[in-house]
Amino acid sequence: xxxxxxxxxxxxxxxxxxxxxxxxxxxxxxxxxxxxxxxxxxxxxxxxxxxxxxxxxxxxxxxxxxxxxxxxxxxxxxxxxxxxxxxxxxxxxxxxxxxxxxxxxxxxxxxxxxxxxxxxxxxxxxxxxxxxxxxxxxxxxxxxxxxxxxxxxxxxxxxxxxxxxxxxxxxxxxxxxxxxxxxxxxxxxxxxxxxxxxxxxxxxxxxxxxxxxxxxxxxxxxxxxxxxxxxxxxxxxxxxxxxxxxxxxxxxxxxxxxxxxxxxxxxxxxxxxxxxxxxxxxxxxxxxxxxxxxxxxxxxxxxxxxxx
Amino acid sequence: xxxxxxxxxxxxxxxxxxxxxxxxxxxxxxxxxxxxxxxxxxxxxxxxxxxxxxxxxxxxxxxxxxxxxxxxxxxxxxxxxxxxxxxxxxxxxxxxxxxxxxxxxxxxxxxxxxxxxxxxxxxxxxxxxxxxxxxxxxxxxxxxxxxxxxxxxxxxxxxxxxxxxxxxxxxxxxxxxxxxxxxxxxxxxxxxxxxxxxxxxxxxxxxxxxxxxxxxxxxxxxxxxxxxxxxxxxxxxxxxxxxxxxxxxxxxxxxxxxxxxxxxxxxxxxxxxxxxxxxxxxxxxxxxxxxxxxxxxxxxxxxxxxxx
Numbered sequence: 040x041x042x043x044x045x046x047x048x049x050x051x052x053x054x055x056x057x058x059x060x061x062x063x064x065x066x067x068x069x070x071x072x073x074x075x076x077x078x079x080x081x082x083x084x085x086x087x088x089x090x091x092x093x094x095x096x097x098x099x100x101x102x103x104x105x106x107x108x109x110x111x112x113x114x115x116x117x118x119x120x121x122x123x124x125x126x127x128x129x130x131x132x133x134x135x136x137x138x139x140x141x142x143x144x145x146x147x148x149x150x151x152x153x154x155x156x157x158x159x160x161x162x163x164x165x166x167x168x169x170x171x172x173x174x175x176x177x178x179x180x181x182x183x184x185x186x187x188x189x190x191x192x193x194x195x196x197x198x199x200x201x202x203x204x205x206x207x208x209x210x211x212x213x214x215x216x217x218x219x220x221x222x223x224x225x226x227x228x229x230x231x232x233x234x235x236x237x238x239x240x241x242x243x244x245x246x247x248x249x250x251x252x253x254x255x256x257x258x259x260x261x262x263x264x265x266x267x268x269x270x271x272x273x274x275x276x277x278x279x280x281x282x283x284x285x286x287x288x289x290x291x292x293x294x295x296x297x298x299x300x301x302x303x304x305x306x307x308x309x310x311x312x313x314x315x316x317x318x319x320x321x322x323x324x325x326x327x328x329x330x331x332x333x334x335x336x337x338x339x340x341x342x343x344x345x346x347x
Numbered sequence: 348x349x350x351x352x353x354x355x356x357x358x359x360x361x362x363x364x365x366x367x368x369x370x371x372x373x374x375x376x377x378x379x380x381x382x383x384x385x386x387x388x389x390x391x392x393x394x395x396x397x398x399x400x401x402x403x404x405x406x407x408x409x410x411x412x413x414x415x416x417x418x419x420x421x422x423x424x425x426x427x428x429x430x431x432x433x434x435x436x437x438x439x440x441x442x443x444x445x446x447x448x449x450x451x452x453x454x455x456x457x458x459x460x461x462x463x464x465x466x467x468x469x470x471x472x473x474x475x476x477x478x479x480x481x482x483x484x485x486x487x488x489x490x491x492x493x494x495x496x497x498x499x500x501x502x503x504x505x506x507x508x509x510x511x512x513x514x515x516x517x518x519x520x521x522x523x524x525x526x527x528x529x530x531x532x533x534x535x536x537x538x539x540x541x542x543x544x545x546x547x548x549x550x551x552x553x554x555x556x557x558x559x560x561x562x563x564x565x566x567x568x569x570x571x572x573x574x575x576x577x578x579x580x581x582x583x584x585x586x587x588x589x590x591x592x593x594x595x596x597x598x599x600x601x602x603x604x605x606x607x608x609x610x611x612x613x614x615x616x617x618x619x620x621x622x623x624x625x626x627x628x629x630x631x632x633x634x635x636x637x638x639x640x641x642x643x644x645x646x647x648x649x650x651x652x653x654x655x
Contacts, residue, residue: 053424053425053428054390054394054421054424054425054428054429055388055390055391055394055421055425056394057391057394057395060388060391061421079387079388079390079417079418079420079421080363080368080387080388080390080391080421082362082363082387082388083363083365083368083388083391086362086363086364086365087365103453103454103455104454104455104456105420105421105424105450105454105456106421106424108454109387109417109420109421109454110387112387112413112417113362113363113369113387113388113413113414113417116361116362116413116414117361117362117363120361120362121362134453137453138450138453138454141449141450141453142413142446142449142450145411145442145445145446145449146411146412146413146416146417146446147411147412147490148412148413182455
């Protein structure tokens with residue numbers, strides 16, 4: 040059981056407001072922190088949320104607009120002030136590398152740790168760890184933009200050793216077969232795998248849209264997410280503006296969440312015109328049954344399907 | 348009478364804290380806003396302070412460390428989102444131009460207004476307006492750094508027209524002579540300028556240190572300031588750190604304020620280690636009689652000498 044929670048570090052689009060900072064989402068999964076976007080000033084909420092600058096960390100940038108990437112500079116410098124030594128992988132489109140390199144040269148900062156910029160040039164799996172992977176999919180925005188998914192691998196069911204012993208099955212090959220889901224014959228008796236091994240424990244799947252128009256490609260990419268965080272810059276009456284600027288309305292976010300059979304939809308990246316977001320939640324809730332609005336410093340625990 | 352007030356938009360050094368953002372000071376003088384430094388995230392406090400993105404504005408950057416200049420990117424973009432049309436002058440060392448140019452290229456943003464980068468290559472007056480000037484002086488930091496002073500020109504005293512008429516003096520040349528401080532003879536009678544014209548009204552002088560060690564050069568530059576905002580990164584027990592990092596202690600800020608016969612000293616740019624600043628104010632107050640600590644969103648009205 041790996042504990043997983045999201046903390047929203049910025050939920051405004053374009054410009055910050057009194058209540059909302061610029062885009063950034065921290066996904067804390069066990070001992071690791073995965074950061075999606077780093078809008079200007081996000082380090083302030085990172086600190087307010089009590090997150091640790093020295094944690095094992097990966098950073099994913101959806102696209103190279105200032106409100107999604109400029110906060111990297113300050114975040115990295117504060118990590119350096121705090122003496123971070125662990126290296127850090129940062130994923131994004133090729134200009135990310137240039138952005139970091141040129142700013143480090145011009146502003147003249149050195150880091151006490153390595154940053155490894157992983158240029159994303161095509162869709163697919165970009166991180167594969169022991170128990171999860173992160174993949175990316177092209178989004179549709181005014182500049183190259185990627186959506187991300189974190190998927191945990193399913194874990195095999197719990198092996199009931201006491202029951203296996205009670206039936207007298209010897210440890211070794213037969214245990215392995217049962218664990219792999221194969222039925223065995225032992226002592227003339229058929230023993231079904233399901234007698235000994237619980238059902239596989241489903242991994243969780245979290246999707247993050249970045250800035251985008253809704254597309255069928257994204258609906259497929261986000262298929263069966265436990266939690267989808269989708270941009271929701273506008274309400275329905277601003278549909279034209281959404282199309283013009285390469286953004287989505289709350290209703291479009293909900294439509295894609297419904298198509299993708301997502302369990303829970305979290306709306307974020309609100310235009311500064313919305314002091315509060317009840318209209319957006321209302322419009323989305325007419326389409327999807329489980330919608331919430333993000334707000335700065337909101338914490339969302341991501342439970343396993345069987346927990347809920 | 349031009350109303351003048353300061354608003355602190357960020358008072359932390361290096362890294363932000365829960366309470367403090369990164370360096371930025373707005374000086375609102377009549378219809379104009381002069382901004383000194385733009386640390387990451389300062390636009391958030393700019394908005395919280397209710398300041399207008401479309402105002403006549405000049406920006407001065409003390410030095411090219413990220414915590415003093417990175418906020419420019421977001422500020423300019425938010426101005427653009429709000430449809431600013433007025434051009435804006437930005438003053439700073441030559442790398443400022445490169446910083447803006449390269450980021451605008453890499454992040455790919457266009458502005459609806461002109462920015463005119465004024466490279467500072469030597470000390471002296473850099474802005475001369477009808478009723479004030481801004482000058483700069485080399486500070487002593489780990490990178491090229493400038494301190495700034497805004498000085499209003501003295502205004503002639505108030506001309507008492509009623510009294511001049513009562514004495515029967517005809518308008519014209521004689522009025523001008525009196526206004527210039529010359530005594531006149533009229534109707535066989537000597538009329539002293541001081542009978543008709545009040546004493547000259549002293550302009551105000553505001554000094555802003557940026558990041559620096561204390562120097563005699565700065566003490567001269569800040570001579571007779573009505574208000575001096577001086578960096579005060581450390582308390583006295585961190586004297587060595589201050590020297591190592593090119594910063595000042597509160598006591599050093601007070602010593603320079605005393606040498607310069609400054610009326611009021613405002614401490615700012617506090618190390619993140621200080622949750623509250625009473626120790627720093629105490630150490631400075633042992634040396635200078637009028638010391639206050641800045642805090643985010645603090646407003647300080649700058650009155651004329653005769654008002655106080």
